[in-house]
Amino acid sequence: MADERRSFHRICVYGGSSSQVDGAYLKCAADLGAALARHGIGVVFGGGKAGMMGAMADAALAKGGEVIGVIPRSLVEKEVAHTGCTSLRVVESMHERKALMAELADAFIALPGGWGTLEEFAEVATWTQLNIHLKPVGLLNKWGFWDDLLRWVEHARQAGFLSTTSQRMVCVSDSPETLIRALEEAELPDAMEKL
Amino acid sequence: MADERRSFHRICVYGGSSSQVDGAYLKCAADLGAALARHGIGVVFGGGKAGMMGAMADAALAKGGEVIGVIPRSLVEKEVAHTGCTSLRVVESMHERKALMAELADAFIALPGGWGTLEEFAEVATWTQLNIHLKPVGLLNKWGFWDDLLRWVEHARQAGFLSTTSQRMVCVSDSPETLIRALEEAELPDAMEKL
Ligand SMILES: [Mg+2]
Secondary structure, three states, X not given: OOOOOOOOOEEEXXXXXXXXXXXXXXXXXXXXXXXXXXXXXXXXXXXXXXXXXXXXXHHHHHOOOOEEEEEEHHHHHOOOEOOOXXXXXXXXXXXXXXHHHHHHOOEEEEOOOOHHHHHHHHHHHHHHXXXXXXXXXXXXXXXXXXXXXXXXXXXXXXXXXXXXXXXXXXXXXXXHHHHHHHHHHOOOHHHHHOX | OOOOOOOOOEEEEEOOOOOOOOHHHHHHHHHHHHHHHHOOOEEEEOOEOOHHHHHHHHHHHHOOOOEEEEEEHHHHHOOOEOOOOOEEEEEOOHHHHHHHHHHHOOEEEEOOOOHHHHHHHHHHHHHHHXXXXXXXXXXXXXXXXXXXXXXXXXXXXHOOOOOXXXXXXXXXXXXXXXXXXXXXXXXXXXXXXXX
């Protein structure tokens, strides 16, 4: 990929649903939403209105971006859905939600979050590693939120549990602009094996 | 759970598939398999014969334990399946494999591993956190393999992205015996909310 950059139709964003976090995290999420819209990249997300994910969607919509929420019917019934999305796709299960989110997007970004966010990110990273899809993955590393996870990755690599390629394929930045650029240029396992 | 201990019918074990790891990791996996068999606890795993997972299954079988492998047909065709299992369940997809592994087990243990192991562990931890199932989860922390991930969990909790309950529900030990005991006594989110 050294001489050609990907261009993305849509990026899927994962992140924590808690509202009990520092306002700087909410601003970080909003900055990402705005940056994606500015680049003409649509947003795919879990379709909630609360916390960081709501802030991200609001900011993308305010800049005229496309925002697709993918949400299980049970959560729509609890009235937690973001009703202002360009499109709200209602699905029947959490499994269907994850599969559709992954299908609609060309790349993935994880904002700070908890177990659920870690799982969503590790899942798409695993798929990229196994070439189940060829889509780059990135961590928005606000305030070094993901530093300890990245230390774990380094430790796992040193111990022989993952390859240098599987470590390096993960893009990391605390800036939405820099992260989007890194995803455009990311070397994926498949591409590197062909070198 | 303070005054009563769970007893497990089967525990699902995740771990790295690489064979390029220090022999002490293989021994750690074998020790876990032997300990589970000694406790009369069946093992559910991904059904491969290589690396740590093969060593774990061999040790459990050698002690007379029940070992159930759950493996996609495509991997059977590549001849990577452990053919000595008590039972080998052949499924059609990776999704079906994970769902059946989770269904067959009462608890989960992650040995050291890479992105795939992290994803499997984070998924069942998320389900426990959300009460989608009420099954304890544990990390076999050989040589502090998971320490950096645990630092990430602590950081995420301090930042408000996960609760103290969701942090404390994860059992951690470098000893199979101690880890099994911790899983038997683990306080899960549901139980704690009822206190
Ligand atoms: Mg998953």
